[in-house]
Amino acid sequence: MQSAHDEDLKIKGLRRDFPLRNYTTFKIGGPAKYFFEPHSLRDLNIAVSFIKDIRSPVYVLGGGSNLLVSDEGIDGVVLCMKHFEEKHIRRFGNLVRISAGYGLQRLVNQTARWGLSGLEGLAGIPGTLGGAVRMNAGSHIANIGEFVSFVEMMDSSGKIQRVRGSDIMWGYRSAHLDGCVVLYVEMELTRAAPSIVRKKISETYERKRATQPLTRRSAGCFFKNPASHSAGQLLDEAGFKGFVQGGAAISRKHANFIVNRGGASAGDVLALVKMVREKIKQLYNLELESEVAVWPY
Ligand code: FAD
Numbered sequence: 001m002q003s004a005h006d007e008d009l010k011i012k013g014l015r016r017d018f019p020l021r022n023y024t025t026f027k028i029g030g031p032a033k034y035f036f037e038p039h040s041l042r043d044l045n046i047a048v049s050f051i052k053d054i055r056s057p058v059y060v061l062g063g064g065s066n067l068l069v070s071d072e073g074i075d076g077v078v079l080c081m082k083h084f085e086e087k088h089i090r091r092f093g094n095l096v097r098i099s100a101g102y103g104l105q106r107l108v109n110q111t112a113r114w115g116l117s118g119l120e121g122l123a124g125i126p127g128t129l130g131g132a133v134r135m136n137a138g139s140h141i142a143n144i145g146e147f148v149s150f151v152e153m154m155d156s157s158g159k160i161q162r163v164r165g166s167d168i169m170w171g172y173r174s175a176h177l178d179g180c181v182v183l184y185v186e187m188e189l190t191r192a193a194p195s196i197v198r199k200k201i202s203e204t205y206e207r208k209r210a211t212q213p214l215t216r217r218s219a220g221c222f223f224k225n226p227a228s229h230s231a232g233q234l235l236d237e238a239g240f241k242g243f244v245q246g247g248a249a250i251s252r253k254h255a256n257f258i259v260n261r262g263g264a265s266a267g268d269v270l271a272l273v274k275m276v277r278e279k280i281k282q283l284y285n286l287e288l289e290s291e292v293a294v295w296p297y
């Protein structure tokens with residue numbers, strides 16, 4: 001007699017109890033009960049019919065650069081969009097159409113080569129375009145939502161809708177997508193000499209490299225900046241730089257980065273987060289809100 005497990009294994013691309021650690025820049029996290037990594041719309045449709053049948057929670061994964069996965073892993077389906085049509089990019093004058101799986105830094109560099117300006121302020125931000133749109137990724141210079149003219153996304157029933165960028169509610173490190181999966185993004189950029197675009201990219205990247213621990217395992221800034229404060233500055237003033245909890249530590253370079261020194265568990269990171277939050281509340285009466293997505297929700 002065949003078990004449900006044997007049946008599952010027949011579904012193209014489905015993997016069970018799949019370790020997520022190496023799919024996050026933190027290099028932390030347990031396995032996903034079910035894992036799909038669609039490369040095409042065809043693969044995605046197979047995943048969607050499985051998801052409809054199984055009725056488990058679905059977690060959409062991009063480059064895993066803004067993510068902390070629990071040590072126990074995910075009792076649900078992880079839909080990894082990192083390789084979804086990862087090479088798809090088309091230019092129509094100042095408009096560019098790109099797939100969600102396209103790497104953000106690849107996009108920054110490709111648009112510079114084409115002499116298209118706008119994305120320079122995103123230099124150095126890891127991850128995929130889909131993740132960047134969901135997070136409205138950005139810097140002091142610009143956020144990605146400013147350049148998005150259309151997003152094509154899939155809802156939980158598998159229906160694809162095309163939404164104007166101006167109809168999306170963009171926030172500070174957030175975009176309201178009603179739980180949809182970003183598939184393609186169209187962006188409108190402006191023309192400029194490639195050398196000027198490249199210079200701006202280098203300046204942004206150099207500033208980032210000088211102030212942030214880009215070579216360490218992290219998920220970027222852990223907390224959102226509270227209104228009119230910098231979380232990094234508050235944590236620095238509170239004396240947290242270099243503070244250690246198991247394998248996790250507060251970066252000495254930028255206090256809003258929690259780094260995995262090697263072998264950190266999600267539990268180590270969360271213990272550090274709890275400690276930091278309590279202290280900042282006590283010292284400044286401010287609630288620090290996590291920017292990093294913590295799975296399971
Ligand atoms: P993931 O981490 O995989 O996912 C993030 C969120 O997006 C999750 O909620 C996920 O469910 C959702 N998601 C992912 N893909 C899709 C999709 N196709 N459709 C729908 N939802 C999706 N961020 C900044 O804004 N500015 C910075 O300067 C910055 N610097 C960083 C520096 C370092 C060293 C690191 C490690 C991170 C930094 N980040 C920064 C955070 C992170 O890189 C960004 O948030 C990035 O845009 C996340 O993209 P991702 O593909 O890795 O998303």
Ligand code: EPU
Nearest residue numbers: 139140211220221223224225230232233236253254255256
């Ligand atoms: N500061 C300190 N000590 C620190 C860190 C910062 O005193 O340890 C001070 C700096 O000297 C500066 C101020 O705090 O006066 C602000 O610091 P910074 O310019 O580094 O910016 P930030 O507010 O800490 C934000 C984003 C970053 C983004 C940079 C550059 C948030 C939470 N962080 O950092 O985004 O790269 O601006 O634009 O909004 C991310 O979202 O993951 C991220 C890294």
